[in-house]
Amino acid sequence: MIQINNISKEYNGVRVIHIDNLIINKGESIGLVGNNGAGKTTLFSLMLDLIEPTTGEIKLNDIKVNESEEWKKVTTAFIDESFLINYLTPEEYFYFIGDLRGQNKASIDAFIAQYEEFFNGEILGKKKYLRDLSKGNQKKVGIIAALIGDPEIIILDEPFANLDPSTQIRLKNLIKDLTQNKEKTILVSSHDLNHTVEVSDRIIALNKGELVKDIKTSTQTLEELEQFFAI
């Protein structure tokens, strides 16, 4: 469960996000939408204790993220390529993350073998450093590495961006599989309203740092969002 209380962040006196109260329950799959600069990445960064809030607090499974590291045992994220280690190959990076999450090499080999199709023959066994992969392929590595160790809370910032159409479809299926048994809490931000609606059971929209929509996904949601963003 994620609890957000009176969270705000200011830069040089300018408030870029403010959310009074928001609760995300275990098992929910959240799509976070909003125009450029709406505050999506800022919200994720606050949840992951990557930046200090100006006011308020965020709790992941009842743990205040800026007071203890315990939430890291159940939480994972891929925000951007700064989460990667550029001088490692994909395999070395997967083993490194596996090591952090108590997984041995054999279990990582078995884990990454499941994603052969997602990697589309461009990631494994190539002996390329992560810095030399295309942006889309770096993203594929980051997303799959984020899933190592079966974390309960998964935060993905714009996972569809830079991915080719085949991979976008595979990623949608992957997210749907992850959410199916309602054991995981998944937050995905995206500018693609179609994708977001398809993989999320609840949509949260930000506008200029304020929460302006919080709706259960239904057959009308895509149209509602398109109308909202058409203004």
Ligand SMILES: Nc1ncnc2c1ncn2[C@@H]1O[C@H](COP(=O)(O)OP(=O)(O)OP(=O)(O)O)[C@@H](O)[C@H]1O
């Ligand atoms: N370090 C910083 N210093 C000053 N302003 C910042 C800083 N980081 C973010 N901001 C501002 O906070 C606001 C929200 O940015 P954020 O990256 O969270 O938006 P976003 O919704 O993720 O946008 P996008 O869709 O373009 O990725 C923007 O106005 C941005 O310029």
